Amino acid sequence: MIRSVNLRTRACRSLARYYRKLRVVSTLLPQHYAAAASTLKTSSATVPIKETTAATPTLRHAPRRAPLLHPVTATAGGLPASSGASLDSNDFSTATGRLGEAAMQRMAASLRIDQPGRHLFLCSDQTVPKCCRKEDGIRSWDYLKKRCKELGLETGERPLWRTKANCLRICTRGPIAVVYPDQESTRGNTTTARIWPQLQPELAELIAGFLPRNEMSTLRLVNKAAASQFSKVQHKTIKLSLPVPRHVFLYRWGGPAATRQLTLEERIKLLCLTAASGILENLKLLYSRAEFAVCTTEVFAAAAEAGRLCICRWLRRVECPWGEDVVEAAARAGQLAICKWLIKEGCPSQLRRLLTVAAEAGHRDVCEWLLEFGAPLGGRGPRAAARAGHASLMERLLQPLTCQQVGVPKLLAAVAKGCDLPTLQRVYCTFVESGRGDVVVGVGRLGEAAAARVIAAAAGSPTPDWQAKVEWLRSRGYPRDASACESAVDNLAAAAGLSNNTLAYFQPKFSLGHDRLAWLHQQHGFPVDPWVACAAGRHGDVAALQLVLDAGVELHDGRAAYLAAERGHLAILHTLHAHGCTLAADELSEAAARGAHVATVEWLVETLAAPLTGRLFSAAAQSGNMEMMSWLRRHGCSAEASTFAWSAWVGCPEQLEWLAANGCPMGDDGEPYLWAGYNGDYSVLECLRRLGCPWSADGATFTRAVCLAGDEEPGHSGDMGWCCSLEVLQWLVSEGCPVDWPAAEKVVRMRREGEDELIEWIVEQRRKFAAAGGAVQEERYGGPGTAERCQASIAEAVVPLEGQPPL
Structure with a gap:
């Protein structure tokens, strides 16, 4: 039956019935509908609303005009708290007027509408089927309910809400799901291969999004449809620092030859990542194997840094070594509970050093606890906080100190590097111009070297106002020094991208050094020297190196080339070679081989005729990289006895077997046993015995x-x-x-x-x-x-x- 009613009254009544029948209420709060109705309140227009049965009440028109993309947070207001009024979910006789609006708001609050995680609208309750058969839509809805319940998505502090919608008017190519607050919509295609026949691929992806990251990788193995749908890099990658399912970890690392290709360093890293993940069963699996008998403080430090107390307790029980670096890792990560436990258990520590580490990381609570615990406060703590841009923490740590305890020159350099200009000016005024504790330190008293360090720190600062700091210091008489240019290239390239400094901004790599260097040298007359070229070579900043060369700086010792070679910066070597710099091909090739930079070694051999010697092969063995050694083998480079010894030190059984199979001499003095023994690497010791090493x-x-x-x-x-x-x-x-x-x-x-x-x-x-x-x-x-x-x-x-x- 069709009849016309006033929009406001009819909308509220229909909405009441709508909420009563939904298991989980949508994020479209009563305020949305009231707002939509109030815009038409003064109009005499009425809208036709189709009457439906009580079993399937439907609000057809008003909700579609509601502002879907801007959900409003629900409150429990509307009724006096002392009124004692209670809302009967089955009684909506008062769902009109001010009392009705208040009741609806209270019900919305009782249903935690103000605490959404995500809200999923599924087009599966079609009066007239359009995108799929009605039976298929119902099955999809039932399966969605089942999976949400199994995965626990509808409970917790941020629940998933689901609403069965009638028609979203844009589902002509298959059922559609709309998700808020993501503001994303996904449409289905009934002909697409599905992981579960009852569920659209888009819904499967939404549900899978609630799985832990490493569980997503295992979902790909369900069937071909899952492998096809979840085929991105993040779906194929297991992050070992996150919890890994036990069966997956056992399948990958439980076999007898699972770690033959790993070096000792990589095995220790695997232990560290597993400890950080917090899965004790996985860590026990590794420790039960002979090749993981190498216990180091790094494993304990990784667990402490990740806050894994259960792992720390187990490591302590099996007598895993610990040291000062373990407590420092916990303090650096702000793991106060772990710090307390470690110190209580007697882990070696230096409280002054812990305070410095915590201050640099900006963990005020850890610093306060250490001070209460009796950590001596000196100048290192405030300086560490200043270097990282934690100005308020720096000021807190400075309060009880005198100028002599602070170390004013070092403090100024730290503030110039990590803090903004107002903070630098405030510290300068306090400790230099006005003095404190009857100590006045001017530029002359600082000394030329100390003053140069201050302005160099400002030149290499990651803060946006670094130029203003340099100009302000210059106005105070601080010198133009080449160390400022070196700092601009070195510090900025090393910290390019994301920085732990709270005042830093994102900066692209390889352009920073040149830009600052140009501003300092070309616009403000700061000199450049070979050390600036070394900084450019170390970080691969070709533009900065070219600026130094164009300035007429002569490079005689080859240090810039060596730093570039050991890091694989081939473009730097190209630039130096084109400029006519002398390059020691043998030294550079060995440095590049130790870093496993195949392309760099290849260029040095082909262009500069670097000799293929046993020393070069031994350098490649130190890298533990099979590709590097295979390249040398293919090009006629012969190994020597030291090569086999270095391979034993690196700790890769597969590499040792490859060398033995290719005729590498083992020596007759047993040196490979020594290097493996110093590392406590039983897997390599046993491999040496199998290979017959004398x-x-x-x-x-x-x-x-x-x-x-x-x-x-x-x-x-x-x-x-x-x-x-x-x-x-x-x-x-x-x-x-x-x-x-x-x-x-x-x-x-x-x-x-x-x-x-x-x-x-x-x-x-x-x-x-x-x-x-x-x-x-x-x-x-x-x-x-x-x-x-x-x-x-x-x-x-x-x-x-x-x-x-x-x-």
């Missing part, structure tokens, strides 16, 4: 494993810190390494004083061997030769993981 027949390998410095006089060797652990020494003995026990005992007593357990073991082994009447042990005896010995404490905490099939 060791010294006279026991020198074992003696040098005790300490590389041997029995030289104390203080006369830089090798005193290179020592293998007791577990590694026991492994060497168990594998048959020849031992000169008298020499080993002499070295251990001289070099490893205080390591009683190690000394007792060597003395006992010497006694046993002396009883056998030998000079150099050649038989196998000692402890068991397996890597599990070093993991005895870890094994108790490791839960065995059963293999699971991949998705």
Whole structure:
């Protein structure tokens, strides 16, 4: 039945019925409809509204004129709080006038309409089917409800709301979903391959968007439609620093050859990322493998920085080493609870250093706690805060300090670098012009070098007003110094892009140095020197280097070229070569090979005739890059014994096997065992045994494993810190390494004083061997030769993981 009614009255009544039937209320609040109605209140026009049954009430026209793209936040106002009035969701007899509007607002508040996450409108309740069959629309809606419930999307602080719409008037090419506040609409195509037959691909993508990032990558394995729909880079990438599903992690890293291609550095990084992800089962899986027996403070620091207390407790239980860098990582990340726990557990720390780290990161709460805990306050904390642009924190830390404690020249340089001009002027006025504590420091008192550091810091500042700071300092008599140009190129190129400085702005790389250098040198007369060219070479700033060369600066020592080569900045080498600079091809090629810069090495060999020597191959081995070594092999470069030793140091079993297969000499002194032993890398030690790498027949390998410095006089060797652990020494003995026990005992007593357990073991082994009447042990005896010995404490905490099939 069609009848005409006043728009305001009819809209409110229909809206009341509409809300009563919806399970989740839309973000289109009653204010929207009241606003739409009020615009027509003075008009006598009426609109035809189709009467529907009570079972399927529908508001046809008024909502379409509502401002959909600008949702209004609901409030609980409208009725006095003390009135005691309650709203019956089944009674809308008062849904007109002021009381009705207030009641609707209260109901909206009770349904948390002011706390939306997303609101999804699905065109699936069509009176007259248009985009699909009515049955298909109903199935899509039912499946959407089921999946939202399974994924818990309708609960929590920011719930997903869903509304079954009738016709959105733009769904002629398939059902459409509209999402707010994203203000995005997606339309379906019934002929497109679907992950789930009942659900449109666009809806599947919206639902998948609520999954954790790494879960999205596993969704691709459901079927071909999923692989096709989720084919972007972010869908194919697993971020190891985020939680990784256990079955996925086990499938990738649980196999016996899963880490053969990883270097020691990469294995430690994998441990760090896994610790930061917070999934203890994944970390236990890695620690149960011999190749991950290398425990370093970096792993503990990664867990502390990420705030993973459960991981930190487990690492402490399995005796993972820690140090000052662990607490510093937590302080740098603002993890106050982790800092408290670490210090309570006795982790080594320096409170003054922690205060400096926390101040530089801008964590005021950590700084306040450290001060309460008794951290000594000196000038480093305020200077660190100033360098990072935390002016208010700097001022807080400066309050109790005198000028002598502050270190005025260093403070001025820090403020000039990280803070804006008003802050610099305020600090300058306080500590220089007016003085504090009867100490007045002028430019002359600062000294030429200190004054140059201040203006250089301003020239390299990431703040937008760096020019104003330089000009203001020049007006105060600060000198034009070449260090300002170096700072402009060096600091800005290094920090290009996003910066942790709160006052910094986004700056594109490779153009910053030239732009500032041109302003300083060409417009304001700041000199340039070879150090500016070194900064340009270090960061690949060709334009800045060209400006230095055009200024007539002569480069004789080749330092700029070396810095460019070790970072792979081939364009810098092109520029220097075109300018006629002398380039040492052999040194540059080795520097580039250590960085695995294949293109740079290739250019140096082809253009400058860099020699293909064993030293070059050894430099490539230090990079751990198979592509670099394969290129050298193809071009006739021969490896030498040091190449194999460097490969053992890098710690990649696959690389060692490749070198052995290609005829690389292993040497006869057992040096590869030493470098792997110093790292505690059992996977490489076992690989060396499989490959038949020899060791010294006279026991020198074992003696040098005790300490590389041997029995030289104390203080006369830089090798005193290179020592293998007791577990590694026991492994060497168990594998048959020849031992000169008298020499080993002499070295251990001289070099490893205080390591009683190690000394007792060597003395006992010497006694046993002396009883056998030998000079150099050649038989196998000692402890068991397996890597599990070093993991005895870890094994108790490791839960065995059963293999699971991949998705």
